[in-house]
Amino acid sequence: MSKLIESLFYALFFFIPLVLWPGTSEVFEFNKMLLVYVLTILISAAWVVKWINQKKITIRRTPLDLPILLFLASQILSTIFSIDTHTSLWGYYSRFHGGLMSTISYIVLYYAFVTNMSPHPIPPLTKGRESEGEVYKIKFVLISILSSATLVSLYGIAEHFGIDKSLWVQDVQNRVFSTLGQPNWLSAYLVALLPLPIFLAVKAKTKKLITVNCLLTTLFLLTIWFTKSQSGLGATAVVLAAMLVYFLVKKLQPITSNYQKLLMSLPLITLAIFLVASKWSFFQKISPLGPPNLDQLVVQDKKQRIGGSDSLIIRQVVWQGARELAKRNPLFGSGVETFGYSYFSVRPAIHNLLSEWEFLYNKAHNEYLNTLANTGFFGLATYLFLNLASLLLLWPEPLFFGYLGIMITNYFGFSVVPVALFFFLFPAIASVNSDTIEKHLSINFHINQWLSLPLLLLITIYLLLIPVNQWRADLAYNRGKQTLNQQLLKPSLDYLEQAVRISPDEPLFWAQLAEAQAMAASSIKSQVDKPGAVQLMNDLIIQADTNSTKAIAMNPYQGNYYKSRTKVELYLGTIDPKYNQEAIQTLTNLLELSPTDAKVAYNLGLLYQSTGKNDSAKKYFQKAINLKPDYDAARASLKTLTKN
DSSP states (O other), rough: HHHHHHHHHHHHHHHHHTTTOSSSSSSSSSHHHHHHHHHHHHHHHHHHHHHHHEEEEEEEEEEEHHHHHHHHHHHHHHHHOOOOHHHHOOOOTTTTTHHHHHHHHHHHHHHHHHHHHOOOBBBBBSOHHHHHHOOOOHHHHHHHHHHHHHHHHHHHHHHOOOOTTTTTOOOTTSHHHHHHHHHHHHHHHHHHHHHHHHHHHOOOOHHHHHHHHHHHHHHHHHHHHTTOOHHHHHHHHHHHHHHHHHHHOOSSOOOOOOOHHHHHHHHHHHHHHHHHHHTHHHHHHHHOSSSSSSSHHHHHHHHHHHOOHHHHHHHHHHHHHHHHHHHSSSTSSSSSTTTHHHHHOOGGGGGGGGTTTTOOOOSSSSHHHHHHHHHHHHHHHHHHHHHHHHHHTTSSSSHHHHHHHHHHHHHHOOOHHHHHHHHHHHHHHHHHHEEEEEEEEEEEOOOHHHHHHHHHHHHHHHHHHHHHHHHHHHHHHHHHHHHHTTTHHHHHHHHHHHHHHOOTTTTHHHHHHHHHHHHHHHHHHGGTTTTHHHHHHHHHHHHHHHHHHHHHHOOTOOOOEEEEEEEHHHHTTTTTTTHHHHHHHHHHHHHHHHHTOHHHHHHHHHHHHHHTHHHHHHHHHHHHHHHHHTTTTHHHHHHHEEEE
């Protein structure tokens, strides 16, 4: 079992950054998270088999036991008091990572790693080379990590030169994201790993190892540069500066070889060339950071905007909302991963003046404020405690600087699966690699192996079916959504019905199914003279109405389900006008949930106008203008009504 656990950990570190699947609704994070679940279940099962064989439960104690326990407690309490327990358990759909189940998985992996990956020697890689056989497991972990990162970086650089530009809507040549899915995520991942090849190059004994690690460093720096991520470049500069100070003060190992000096300077020369080429634009952007005057920032943004608002301005507006959420739910927050729902109740009206005013923000784009909004001050305190305790544990290992990079990129963004894996397992690697005396929690027990092993097998299969069915349901949902967009109503209904059969607890599937049923009912209206058409249409009307109501009942805080129900009611309104009145009520309820959403107010005005209630229409057009003074469509609609 020990060998199996080792192999599964190597697979975890190697495949998580690489895995993606174009057939799912979210190509990157969803598949990475499900693979983490699968590997966690398999590692846990193998670990339990070891317990059964040894007739003893053994868990290694570490300096992070208390911080991890407190952080887990904060997540559990926040989930219990959450506005939506389903989301808090599994994460926001389309983000997936960050729910309680993912946190439990990372913690299980942490303890499985520190207990089962102790650094005793393993057999030689090749026969006849026994002198190289005294290789520690930790080195194979690092090889897995760096091998995967090398492939990720090579693909990212190939993206910059157009290898897959026809596959993505995004301008991937301008800002690469490789197999991570987003430029900021890719840069955060590589910043966390950047110190490893640098330290390995400094400590290397041979020219071959020095060359390989210097080339890796250059490769990572190039890829980070091609992401054009402000947070990634800033974190890179801080990490490199911190490492330089460390080397100068500590003098970890004198760099005496001219060859070593030349190669060690290559990454720094590369970075310097890129910074000069950019005319220091990044540093010009970050230099004025300070307490924000949001009104002034937005006015300045309006003058300078070309294609979109500056990301820092957008972040500061979202951060303002996150702080307001913390004031409303100070102890345990609104619930783990519920920011995408709760933010809209406190969304600053000034958000309407930014280029991304119509976007749905399901993260605070600051992991610390995101934690504060979702899990309250207790959650933030335990999270910071875990961060600081991990830093102390990692010092002065190379992973300390990688962890520092994670903390910096988390300030300007949010954690994703590969980075979260490092967040929990970098300290695990440091614990395993330390010289401290090992302490274990041991509990002896007696159990019949002939009964326990088959039972464990059944439990493992049952647990594995959970992520497998989540994947199958998402595939069906995504196919249903795609065929619906193509107006292929029959296959769309079949796929979406399959999705809700596999995963009936996911309200998103019910909402999408209701839209398809409403569209189908509306399309049958012109064919009512055909046999059975009227009955089928009436059945679809009832089903669409029921399912859209069900989606809202399952999660009454998700604004998208109200928008989805409004679409359903407008489709059904082509058959029965009463649904147009219901659509008005649905949007009114949504405006109560999201009182600063100018588009909801504008759409309410349009609905009132369509039903001949022009006074109410004027009221909501004016409300939309008050919320968003540059709302040209609302101004035009109000002007037309006023003239008439």
